[in-house]
Amino acid sequence: MKGLFLVEPVVALYAFSSFLIYPLVQQYVYRRLWQDLTNTTYPISDNTSRCATNSSSNQSGYNEIVQRQASLFFLYTDLFSTIPSLIVTLMLVAYSDRGGRKITIILPLFGTLMYTLAFLTVSYFELNVYLLIGSSLLSSLFGGLGTFLGGCFAYIADLCEDGHQKTLRMAGLDMMIGLLAGVASISTGYFLRAAGFNWPFLTSALCLCLTLVYAIFILEETVKKTPTDAISLEGSTQSSALKQMIYGVYRMFVGASSRCKIILFLLMLIFTSFSFAYMGGITLMTLYELNEPLCWTEILIGYGSALSTTVFLVSFVGVSVFTYCGVPQLLIVMIGILSVASGMVMVAFAKTTLLMFIVRVPLLLSIMPFPVLRSMMSKIISKSEQGALFACLSFLDSLTSNVSTAIFNSIYASTVAWYPGFIFLLSGGLCVIPLFVLGVVGLIGVDVAEEVKKPEEENLIEDQNDNSALLS
Template identity: 30%
Template sequence: MIQTNMESTPLLERKDEGDKSKLGNLLKANVVFLVFHLAVNIRNPLVTQYVYQRYYDEEFDNSTNTLNQTSKCYVNESDPGYLLQERVQEKTSDFQTILTAIGSSLAVISCMFLGAYSDYLGRRFLFIVPLIGESIRYASVTIVIYWNLDLRYMYIGEVFEGITGGYNGVILASYAYTADNTPPKNSRTIGIAVIDFTTYLAAAASSASTGYFIKDTGFLYPSVTTLSIMLLSVLFVIFLLPETINTDRRSQYPSPVKAVKNVFGFYFSKDFGPKRGLFWLILASYFLSMFCGAGVSTVQYLFQLNLPFCWGPELIGYFNMAMCLGMQLLGIPVIKLLHLCTSDPVIGIITAFIQAGAYVLIGLASTDFMLFSFVVPNGVASPFPPTVRAIMSRMAPPEMQGSLFAGIGLVNIISGTVGITAFNEIYNATVEMLRGFAFFRLCGIRVLVRSDSIGVPVCISPRG
């Protein structure tokens, strides 16, 4: 009787299912992620430019100096407006640093527990909580803009974002959900890469229009739009996204201490044996990579708004669109092409070198053409983060993907906080001497990432 039941069980069918990606689920997750990032990629330049404009108005309205021109980009260093312009940049940079520190310090704890418990409570839970926090954050910005309140009221939204995991929580949910629906092969690398490139697609779709949106309507309507889109992503998760965690696990969720051990066990537990060293090495490379990415994100806007470019919202939008299209159109083909002849670790090494060269190019830029030429090498280098995440995901057990990406989420938060703070300060210190200096530092760190990656074995089996 037992033998008959075993023979009647479709083992081969179940094995085939485990070796195939669940494309329907992946498509729905990418729809949610696309909508989410449409909101994110309108909000980020909106907030930077709004804060910059508020400080600009404050400094120039309070100035008793007689300004020699009406342009918003002062060229002559002896002009009183030039000094005020430098002060506006520094104030904007400092305010963004504070916003990041508030949200990120709280998200370190919330993302760790969200990821660990999502292995038991489900991935929909992991999506909904941070999306609600992001909606509150976006609402706070809209309220500040509508009533022209003190900018410090934005801190309230950052607190809610941090408590609920916010942006990093949604990223964590997306990677864990993708890992649930892909086998531990090259297809997982592609699946995780598609999540990243959905980000670029959303940014490309919104960047150019955002510049005109801000110019034609001001800051309020774009802010209301971001809030509406964010609420739409919450509805999509509730009504569209299937759960991937079995219901029988929901009564087995661990104690908080056990949840923390699950997150850090990859690096400290003896159960992972020699893999612990690999986890540490890959995590170090990933930390440095995200440190660079976060650092460049805000500095780049300040770099474009002022000398020698003096860009307005429209041109910033076009640049963002070109950069994101470059990553979207070049990233996945580069991965597919290199998979024909090499492995994920080698892809990471190659793309780290290319990214370093791209940062040198943008640091030396003195014309619009030089700045736009950054788009191509940056797009070719975009596969580095997804390949690193895929390597770690394949090394981790399938029932611990949430815990793994919780740890990766912590690295995102810490590296982002440190990166934004460090490079804002570097930019402030060097803005009068060499504006592109921060990008040269990014280049050096990228080369260091490549050196770390050399120690990663180039042949890792699908199961780690």
């Protein structure tokens, strides 16, 4: 049976299963820590806020203690899982240039399934909550979200020749994440209230199993190996695979002109600095909403998470409209960065439920820089080096996301007692860095793709000769 060249269903099902439990993870850890640290039952209310019925000084003190410990818990989780995930991401996505893209999609799905089953086991048997840190470490050995998305974006790059088509298709993946994540998030609160934590975790695991079936048996591979490639792959050692990965990244920079190297480096710097500021603030939204004076219930957190995921849809529409109207790509990136900066500053001063919903509006265009920057860098790099490029981007994205989450969680633990919103002011302020670098790129100019790309035939001949020399 002939397979399909459609990676969007994989991304959609993965997004649904992940965001079905993502809001639950922080809530589950928060409730378990509340019970362990305070020896009291976690306060559950049908009101819009738990603070309405639990305003005693004891409850206020409990909130500060649990907030601090919960942020440290997620700090430890990130620290233990970051390094293995980064190594696997860099090696797998770069290796996919010759080993195929599907391996970068299937392995992270296995890791996420293991992580979900670990949560289900801990929740069902009420095991020690710190076992979840070990499960996070184990799942990171199969790669993570960075590996999965890196493989999917490289898959799209293989299929698209036109630059505008590539930009829209990559933005479409982000939109797919937003749509399905929104559906999952809005149902999470009701699911939790009606059935507890176990059933959402089980549902997520079943969705991941369905995704694996599609990825393994239906999704078609875009990297076709010749018989000689297959023989070399079977006989190659782990050392040669590592050399191929290093060589692919090396060639990505060496094969370009000096001007292109500078632009590629600056675009990567914008990508990582923006990801650092954005992810550091957005990952602490749920903890902030659980704290006083908001004290959101699971229903409100579900609505808030669903509203937050609409940024993917609105950002896709924004990229599509701006691209159709001929708006410069650097300007699209700047609008997205300003969207994050203004939204995070507003979150820092949101003290009521209404304001917390309203602050999502400035954030609606916050995802636009990611697909645009990926497309800009992809057009600079030759087709034979797309895997190396997206390996670097996935590595940098995973590194900055995990490091920023760890740093922001530690800062939040230190500042939650005197000003919980400080962390969002920091997130908004850090957006100045990518804006400054973006101005530098604008002064240099980015229309150098034709100047730095070698003819594809010449690249293929050189790559085959260099690969033979490297493996010999």
